[in-house]
Amino acid sequence: MNDTVHITVTVNGEQRELDAAPHHTLLDVVRDDIHLTGTKECCVVGECGACTVLVDGRPMNSCLMLAVEVDGSEILTVEGLTDPDGRLSALQEAFLTTGAAQCGFCIPGQLVSAHALMAAHPEPTLDQIQEALAGNLCRCAGYEQMAEAVFMAGKEGDR
Amino acid sequence: MQPFTYARPETVEAAIALLAEHRGDAELLAGGTDLIIELRNRWKTPKVVIDLKRIDELAPAIVEKDGFLSISASTVMADIVADERVQRLFPALVEAADVVGSIQIRNRATLAGNICNGSPAADTAPPLLVYEAEVVIAGTEGRRRMRVDDFIVGRGEVALGDAELVTAIELPIPAEPIGSAFTRMTRRRGTDLASITLCCGVDSAGMTRLAYGSVGPRALLILDDSGVLADPAATHEEKAPYLDRMFVDASPSPTSMRAGPEYRVAMLPVLGARALQTAIERLAHAT
Numbered sequence A: 001m002n003d004t005v006h007i008t009v010t011v012n013g014e015q016r017e018l019d020a021a022p023h024h025t026l027l028d029v030v031r032d033d034i035h036l037t038g039t040k041e042c043c044v045v046g047e048c049g050a051c052t053v054l055v056d057g058r059p060m061n062s063c064l065m066l067a068v069e070v071d072g073s074e075i076l077t078v079e080g081l082t083d084p085d086g087r088l089s090a091l092q093e094a095f096l097t098t099g100a101a102q103c104g105f106c107i108p109g110q111l112v113s114a115h116a117l118m119a120a121h122p123e124p125t126l127d128q129i130q131e132a133l134a135g136n137l138c139r140c141a142g143y144e145q146m147a148e149a150v151f152m153a154g155k156e157g158d159r
Numbered sequence B: 001m002q003p004f005t006y007a008r009p010e011t012v013e014a015a016i017a018l019l020a021e022h023r024g025d026a027e028l029l030a031g032g033t034d035l036i037i038e039l040r041n042r043w044k045t046p047k048v049v050i051d052l053k054r055i056d057e058l059a060p061a062i063v064e065k066d067g068f069l070s071i072s073a074s075t076v077m078a079d080i081v082a083d084e085r086v087q088r089l090f091p092a093l094v095e096a097a098d099v100v101g102s103i104q105i106r107n108r109a110t111l112a113g114n115i116c117n118g119s120p121a122a123d124t125a126p127p128l129l130v131y132e133a134e135v136v137i138a139g140t141e142g143r144r145r146m147r148v149d150d151f152i153v154g155r156g157e158v159a160l161g162d163a164e165l166v167t168a169i170e171l172p173i174p175a176e177p178i179g180s181a182f183t184r185m186t187r188r189r190g191t192d193l194a195s196i197t198l199c200c201g202v203d204s205a206g207m208t209r210l211a212y213g214s215v216g217p218r219a220l221l222i223l224d225d226s227g228v229l230a231d232p233a234a235t236h237e238e239k240a241p242y243l244d245r246m247f248v249d250a251s252p253s254p255t256s257m258r259a260g261p262e263y264r265v266a267m268l269p270v271l272g273a274r275a276l277q278t279a280i281e282r283l284a285h286a287t
Helices: A026-033 A090-098 A107-120 A126-132 A143-156 B012-021 B035-040 B077-082 B084-089 B091-097 B111-116 B125-130 B236-246 B261-286
Strands: A005-011 A014-020 A052-055 A058-061 A074-076 B005-007 B026-029 B048-051 B062-065 B068-072 B134-139 B142-147 B152-154 B165-172 B178-185 B196-203 B208-213 B220-224
Touching: A014 A026, A026 A052, A052 A107, A058 A107, A090 A107, A090 A143, A107 A126, A107 A143, A126 A143, B012 B026, B012 B048, B012 B134, B012 B165, B026 B035, B062 B084, B068 B084, B068 B111, B077 B091, B077 B111, B084 B091, B091 B125, B091 B178, B091 B196, B111 B125, B111 B165, B125 B178, B125 B196, B125 B208, B125 B220, B178 B261, B196 B261, B208 B261, B220 B236, B236 B261
Parallel strands: A005 A074, B005 B048, B026 B048
Antiparallel strands: A005 A014, A052 A058, A052 A074, B062 B068, B068 B165, B134 B142, B134 B165, B178 B196, B196 B208, B208 B220
């Protein structure tokens, strides 16, 4: 009953072998076993987006999936957005510039969702930004600054 | 979450054998956007969770076969929204799939799961009813088909046995063009369950098919062959009594926190008239 399942996942480019309990979510494993605590636990019903990670390039709520389900997949968490030297991405810099992070709790999820958007649409429109971030709630209501940051990071790609 | 055994069968038959072995003590996992919540809250405490996503036959796929567009059991909402054939043939299904939860949810939630979960508020139920979709069911006795209208029974209840699973949802490709549209009422845009879900379809023979959910234990399909509703020249005043008649069976919950029953009942003909108008315009555009 309490048997673990051996899984192989690539997290932020690094392949890992893990023994996951079937009833542990991907969020549990990312935070407690892999010790990447940027990904946040909040509503645990898939409404707030604080736990958003990319699974094979697609944003998903890590609270709503079992870790054993991602066996063989590539996971990107907020820690994977910086370059290997730890330098922030243009998107992260833009969040700083616009003051998008207030309390900061939702920001990892916002960044990961925005990152996925920009991978598909390097210069997203405001509508696209709002739709892409609709699954990420912010109790500080910093939505304007976040949208501005994503818009700005897209435009910077021009230079 | 209570511990359970995780099973990852590779064939439909192996999944059914597991269901038969653990009759009533097993849960099927596709997108998991409902199941994981139910497990965490211990509303469901299965001994075995059977993940369907490693079964080749159920892998995400939208294919045309035998006059149907067949959507496999693990196809997620985002794939449906992006599919050119679904966009062209079944635009109201795209409109419904595109408002399920958020992008994060649409990347995980499956069409088959949306129907099997039996939620009265399932966004995709009304378009599937209007398009006369069928579910393909596999069990120990083999395969069977059923209209979605017969498959949906009531709140959280569908006509699926303990040792059965849905392999696909199939939509008959219409021989004659139909105009169709989906709309819904929510408290806010994005990541909200609907207080009303509604889909309307009209064809050139004057048939109007209206389906609506979230206002009773299950989504309902109502037909009108008077020709008045589908008539582009008829006035709103002429249509109103016919439209009102479509909604006599609505019975919204008096205790829902999403919207009061009076408000839902009042809004049904409003949403109905809008979807009808869009459906008529789309039919005119298609013919």
